[in-house]
Amino acid sequence: MSWLARILNVVRPATLDRRLNAELSFHIEERTDELVAAGMPEPEARHEALRRFGGYTLQKERTQDMNISRALEAFLADLRYGLRQLRLAPGFTAVAVLSLGLGIGANTAIFQLIDALRLRALPVREPSRLISVDTIPPFHTSGWYMARNRAFTFAQFQQISQRQQAFEGIMAFGTDRFNLARGGESRYAEGLYVTANYFDVLGVTPLLGRTFTPEEGGRDCATPTAVISYSFWQREFGGVASVLDRTISLNGQTFHIVGVTPPSFFGVEPARRFDVAMPLCGDTAIASEKTRIRLDRKDAWWLTPIARLKPGWTLERASAHLTEISPAVFANSVSESWRPETVKNYLTNKVRAISASAGVSRLRADYENPLWILLATTALVLLIACANLANLLLARASVRQREIAVRQAIGASRRRVVGQLLAESLLLAAFGAALGALLSQFLSRALVTFIDNGAGRLHLSLGVDWHVFWFTAGLALLTCLIFGLAPAIGASRTDAVTAMRAGRGAAASSERGHLRRLLVVSQIALSLVLLVGALLFGRSLYNILQTQSGMNTEGVLIAGIDASVRTIPPERRQAVYDQLIERIQSQPGVVSVAAVMLHPFSGAGWNQDVQANTGPNAKKVISWMNAIGPGYFKTMDTRMLAGRDFTPADDTKAPLVSIVNESFARQIMDGGNPVGRTFRVQQRPGTPDRIYQIVGLVADTSYYTLRDDKPPIAYFPLRQEQDGVPDSVSIMVRTNGPFADVMALVRRHMTEIHPQLLVDFRFLSREVQSTMLRERLMANLSGGFGVLAILLSALGLYGVMSYAVARRRSEIGVRVAMGASARDILALVFKEASLLVAIGLGLGLAASYGVSRFAESLLFGLKPNDAFTLGAACALLAAIAFFATLVPARRALQMDPAVALREE
Numbered sequence: 001m002s003w004l005a006r007i008l009n010v011v012r013p014a015t016l017d018r019r020l021n022a023e024l025s026f027h028i029e030e031r032t033d034e035l036v037a038a039g040m041p042e043p044e045a046r047h048e049a050l051r052r053f054g055g056y057t058l059q060k061e062r063t064q065d066m067n068i069s070r071a072l073e074a075f076l077a078d079l080r081y082g083l084r085q086l087r088l089a090p091g092f093t094a095v096a097v098l099s100l101g102l103g104i105g106a107n108t109a110i111f112q113l114i115d116a117l118r119l120r121a122l123p124v125r126e127p128s129r130l131i132s133v134d135t136i137p138p139f140h141t142s143g144w145y146m147a148r149n150r151a152f153t154f155a156q157f158q159q160i161s162q163r164q165q166a167f168e169g170i171m172a173f174g175t176d177r178f179n180l181a182r183g184g185e186s187r188y189a190e191g192l193y194v195t196a197n198y199f200d201v202l203g204v205t206p207l208l209g210r211t212f213t214p215e216e217g218g219r220d221c222a223t224p225t226a227v228i229s230y231s232f233w234q235r236e237f238g239g240v241a242s243v244l245d246r247t248i249s250l251n252g253q254t255f256h257i258v259g260v261t262p263p264s265f266f267g268v269e270p271a272r273r274f275d276v277a278m279p280l281c282g283d284t285a286i287a288s289e290k291t292r293i294r295l296d297r298k299d300a301w302w303l304t305p306i307a308r309l310k311p312g313w314t315l316e317r318a319s320a321h322l323t324e325i326s327p328a329v330f331a332n333s334v335s336e337s338w339r340p341e342t343v344k345n346y347l348t349n350k351v352r353a354i355s356a357s358a359g360v361s362r363l364r365a366d367y368e369n370p371l372w373i374l375l376a377t378t379a380l381v382l383l384i385a386c387a388n389l390a391n392l393l394l395a396r397a398s399v400r401q402r403e404i405a406v407r408q409a410i411g412a413s414r415r416r417v418v419g420q421l422l423a424e425s426l427l428l429a430a431f432g433a434a435l436g437a438l439l440s441q442f443l444s445r446a447l448v449t450f451i452d453n454g455a456g457r458l459h460l461s462l463g464v465d466w467h468v469f470w471f472t473a474g475l476a477l478l479t480c481l482i483f484g485l486a487p488a489i490g491a492s493r494t495d496a497v498t499a500m501r502a503g504r505g506a507a508a509s510s511e512r513g514h515l516r517r518l519l520v521v522s523q524i525a526l527s528l529v530l531l532v533g534a535l536l537f538g539r540s541l542y543n544i545l546q547t548q549s550g551m552n553t554e555g556v557l558i559a560g561i562d563a564s565v566r567t568i569p570p571e572r573r574q575a576v577y578d579q580l581i582e583r584i585q586s587q588p589g590v591v592s593v594a595a596v597m598l599h600p601f602s603g604a605g606w607n608q609d610v611q612a613n614t615g616p617n618a619k620k621v622i623s624w625m626n627a628i629g630p631g632y633f634k635t636m637d638t639r640m641l642a643g644r645d646f647t648p649a650d651d652t653k654a655p656l657v658s659i660v661n662e663s664f665a666r667q668i669m670d671g672g673n674p675v676g677r678t679f680r681v682q683q684r685p686g687t688p689d690r691i692y693q694i695v696g697l698v699a700d701t702s703y704y705t706l707r708d709d710k711p712p713i714a715y716f717p718l719r720q721e722q723d724g725v726p727d728s729v730s731i732m733v734r735t736n737g738p739f740a741d742v743m744a745l746v747r748r749h750m751t752e753i754h755p756q757l758l759v760d761f762r763f764l765s766r767e768v769q770s771t772m773l774r775e776r777l778m779a780n781l782s783g784g785f786g787v788l789a790i791l792l793s794a795l796g797l798y799g800v801m802s803y804a805v806a807r808r809r810s811e812i813g814v815r816v817a818m819g820a821s822a823r824d825i826l827a828l829v830f831k832e833a834s835l836l837v838a839i840g841l842g843l844g845l846a847a848s849y850g851v852s853r854f855a856e857s858l859l860f861g862l863k864p865n866d867a868f869t870l871g872a873a874c875a876l877l878a879a880i881a882f883f884a885t886l887v888p889a890r891r892a893l894q895m896d897p898a899v900a901l902r903e904e
Contacts, residue, residue, distance in 0.1 A: 100432025103382030105439030125203025143299025209259035425484025524840025534786030550701030589737030643696030
């Protein structure tokens with residue numbers, strides 16, 4: 001009988017019964033006819049046929065036993081019996097389901113993030129054929145970098161497009177945020193600059209309208225157009241069909257909407273959802289004077305190329321092809337602004353192909369390793385929970401020995417007993433998985449909110465797809481086998497005669513006691529690994545928080561002012577900034593106000609080669625830079641060590657001046673007080689270096705993050721900015737009053753000064769916190785999982801020691817009757833517990849030493865095998881184990897020897 005037929009018979013038992021009756025009746029009638037033909041009377045012939053056939057009912061049952069329905073019926077019966085048993089032990093069931101739910105939920109939540117970032121294919125045509133152009137380290141860049149992902153210049157993209165032979169299409173995109181407001185507080189849309197074939201290469205068909213035409217792929221747009229996403233269409237336009245007749249304002253410029261993408265398409269960046277896409281020429285229409293020539297600049301790194309492989313080409317072959325054409329690509333894309341030594345390094349660059357079936361994402365690079373570590377952490381927690389449940393099931397098996405013995409005595413096979421006990425474990429695993437699936441939806445969304453720092457800019461699809469479903473189902477089955485198989489097999493080995501004689505609740509065999517001890521040792525070892533990780537990540541975060549930033553970040557509001565509107569000419573910008581700063585400074589509660597081009601911890605940076613102005617042989621050092629207004633150091637509470645601050649007189653008519661930090665003085669000016677000395681900043685070939693006189697020395701401050709070493713920084717006056725006063729600045733406002741009041745007055749003054757000024761508010765303390773999101777995530781989650789693991793291990797040790805005390809009840813009674821002191825009894829109990837803890841700590845130390853190296857890149861100010869951390873983890877776990885053993889030990893002390901001996 002085929003398996004398909006057996007499965008069909010399960011759902012149509014009546015049909016099966018009719019067929020069996022018909023077949024068996026046919027055989028009996030055939031045998032009866034043979035006997036009648038041989039001369040036997042018909043009644044006797046029928047009786048003889050039935051006798052020779054072996055019994056109608058017996059043969060029918062044998063035939064049914066070959067069917068899968070019998071196995072399923074037995075399995076369903078075991079499940080029903082298991083449900084009744086779990087109902088009779090609500091406390092055990094609740095603890096088991098909650099333990100499994102937490103473990104499976106945490107694992108599923110982490111896996112959901114990994115799935116969304118790494119495993120889930122893009123919702124486009126044949127995503128497996130998509131590749132992204134990547135760099136081969138070491139890769140040398142120089143110029144202006146503005147992208148979230150791996151980026152190349154437009155010249156490089158053109159060279160790759162012209163020389164490649166591996167792709168049937170190659171496109172590129174750049175990322176940006178477009179301001180939808182025309183004045184007041186900024187309101188942003190997530191934007192893309194794309195080549196005209198962007199949607200064609202991906203195979204995305206618009207829901208409404210069209211995508212971009214080849215004519216719209218040039219440098220200049222005759223009529224600027226835009227394609228919007230489905231979610232943006234619903235949010236901003238209410239989903240009206242007439243959206244194709246409308247326009248949209250982006251950074252103050254008008255674009256015609258020509259298409260809407262399908263609901264499933266979010267772009268090619270997991271965790272990012274684009275709102276508006278425009279052709280590359282749109283950058284010319286809306287960018288400022290400083291950035292308008294990105295298409296022409298060979299030092300502007302802003303485009304991420306993605307291609308579709310030709311049929312028959314593999315990823316490895318395409319990667320080798322890109323590496324082969326790399327010399328020609330880079331030789332024909334050299335920027336005229338680079339010096340000879342920069343060009344020499346640039347020409348050594350090579351590129352390769354990597355899979356882009358799941359898209360490209362900077363978030364993936366930042367969080368993929370931490371998420372894998374957290375997944376391993378949650379897996380260890382789940383293993384500890386399974387060990388705990390195995391111990392509980394072993395205890396339940398001891399209590400149910402008489403029941404199991406009765407079943408075996410009346411004919412139940414060992415396989416049947418194991419199946420019945422495993423059915424209970426399967427029910428626990430199923431309930432735990434269901435609870436875990438519910439918890440994972442909450443946990444995964446909480447993790448995304450945490451990583452996003454409340455900004456609302458990350459969008460991960462966290463629904464349950466097949467990856468997540470099979471992961472959760474696999475976890476449920478695996479946990480069932482881990483915590484249920486050994487107790488079930490152990491219980492099935494019960495000797496029926498011994499169990500019936502001993503009565504209900506007889507002590508388990510020595511073999512089962514050894515298994516329980518082994519489980520506790522495993523719990524302690526795994527808990528130590530988790531505790532070491534929690535302490536390492538916690539101490540790492542503490543070290544970062546203790547790092548001095550060189551400034552006081554509390555009480556500082558950042559007002560990002562955008563004055564790029566065409567109604568404000570460049571020569572008027574400084575006056576607008578000065579007027580706004582003056583009005584804010586005069587408000588009650590405002591301590592100090594200053595302007596800066598790049599506010600600290602913004603993620604934006606500017607560096608150049610500088611050298612002391614002592615001759616052509618002076619060493620060149622890369623220095624970080626910033627342009628600031630008067631009062632900046634006072635506002636940031638940064639110590640001025642020597643010299644003076646900038647003044648309004650430091651403008652284009654005055655000599656070039658600079659203020660440097662201690663690292664600059666030490667690395668470039670050879671230490672000492674640099675005030676009065678000069679240094680030069682290298683310019684592009686054909687342009688003389690700019691020479692600055694140092695007028696002030698300030699304390700070192702952080703630039704990007706607290707993790708980084710404090711780099712050399714040179715500060716320049718905003719009024720002496722080489723490219724003129726910038727079209728946007730950050731006004732730093734230190735206040736001792738509510739931020740809401742300051743924000744309101746900034747909006748009012750902006751409207752009064754110029755109604756088209758735009759502002760974007762941020763808080764400096766939150767900017768600092770956003771640079772530590774990964775560290776906070778690891779510290780908080782590993783700490784929480786570590787605490788959970790310790791609690792589970794303590795419960796496991798408590799259960800084993802309670803069981804050991806109960807098993808040795810008569811022995812302890814005899815010892816007390818013979819004069820053993822309380823100290824002797826405590827030593828007896830703690831000796832066994834100490835041995836288990838010592839073995840577990842030894843194994844845990846060895847495992848911690850091996851696995852902690854994988855987290856080295858995430859640590860700050862610590863070595864992976866820090867002796868203090870290892871010692872503290874062992875001491876803490878040993879102390880908790882002591883208290884877990886103390887309760888059973890006290891119970892042993894309170895034991896009445898007469899009662900114990902009478903029971904024996």
